[in-house]
Amino acid sequence: MGSFSYKLFVKAESKVIINAPLMQVTVYSCILAISWMGAHMIVAEELQTGELMSLLAYCMNILMSLMLMSFIFVMVSMSTASVERIVEVLDEETDIKDPENPVQTVADGRIAFEKVDFSYDRSGSGIPVLKDVSLSINSGEMIGIIGATGSAKSSLVSLISRLYDVTDGRVKVGGRDVREYSVAALRDQVSVVLQKNVIFSGTILDNLRWGNPDATEEECKRACRLACADEFIECFPDKYETRIEQGGTNVSGGQKQRLCIARALLKKPKILILDDSTSAVDTATDAKIRKAFREEIPGTTKIIIAQRVSSVMDADRIIVLNEGRISGFGTHEELLENNMIYREVYESQTGGNGDFDEKGD
Ligand SMILES: Nc1ncnc2c1ncn2[C@@H]1O[C@H](COP(=O)(O)OP(=O)(O)OP(=O)(O)O)[C@@H](O)[C@H]1O
Ligand SMILES: [Mg+2]
Structure with a gap:
């Protein structure tokens, strides 16, 4: 054509x-x-x-x-x-369709991958991106994912909200195969902050309500507090009515990321996925956001993809991905002890002495 x-x-x-x-x-x-x-x-x-x-x-x-x-x-x-x-x-018709009698509600935030193979090429003959991935995540857990660029971190999480269908095996959310849910309902209850965040022109409130049009101003403010976005919003003269230019050119990268996190929180999802969403946020604020998640939304399963070990080390468990395979899955201490890749990344980022040499930007 x-x-x-x-x-x-x-x-x-x-x-x-x-x-x-x-x-x-x-x-x-x-x-x-x-x-x-x-x-x-x-x-x-x-x-x-x-x-x-x-x-x-x-x-x-x-x-x-x-x-x-x-x-x-x-x-x-x-x-x-x-x-x-x-x-x-x-x-163009999407390949991802609702089943006959779709399930509308996700029971809880459990996630399970059962022998998942995945390739972007629908025919299955393409390069495999994920190979034989099996894992199980409990509802309410905070999970970190770490791995080199191209190790299929984003691909792994895109299967949870069914942006793509697996080539083989299955992905279960709330105890059911993702293919049993209505796609809209699933994506409503699995909130993803994409690696490339999108901000529209309009006021801050408009942008936040894009996730949930019925959210009250109080709810919006709470979401911003959780995402540590309230501190900079309060500094704007028009506060929540501040206009954001097209493409978010009048807010900084880290501010944009925090707005996107607040927007995802407003959906009150069962599962919240942050794909490298705090990469431009300083480490202190990053830690504050994770603390708020832990305290204020304990029932939500949180998956945090990051390049910095400091962003994932306090998670309940951490997945180490390497070339589409799970190389390790455990707590920070366990991985430091028995996962080579994790130890190398940790040492390269801390200079080997346990102190992160990066300063907040
Ligand atoms: N839409 C796509 N179509 C075809 N191949 C893709 C697509 N997206 C990613 N890939 C391939 O899948 C592999 C994994 O990509 P993915 O985006 O999951 O990596 P990542 O771990 O998220 O990397 P990064 O840390 O850079 O975000 C890469 O080899 C990439 O070339
Ligand atoms: Mg990615």
């Missing part, structure tokens, strides 16, 4: 190219013809100079309008190509 729009575009462009010189030739020939005839008529005293001038002006007006008309035709044929591409996207 791509080559089809390409051809349409080339066709439209070739029309534009012929169009411009053709129109120019017509306009200038007309001016020449009128001037030549007019000159003869003036000599024969059939026409006055002023009349010739107005004749020229009128002709130019008409020709200009014709020229613009021809541009409209060109533009229409060009936009047809674009419209077709847009419609193609809108008409």
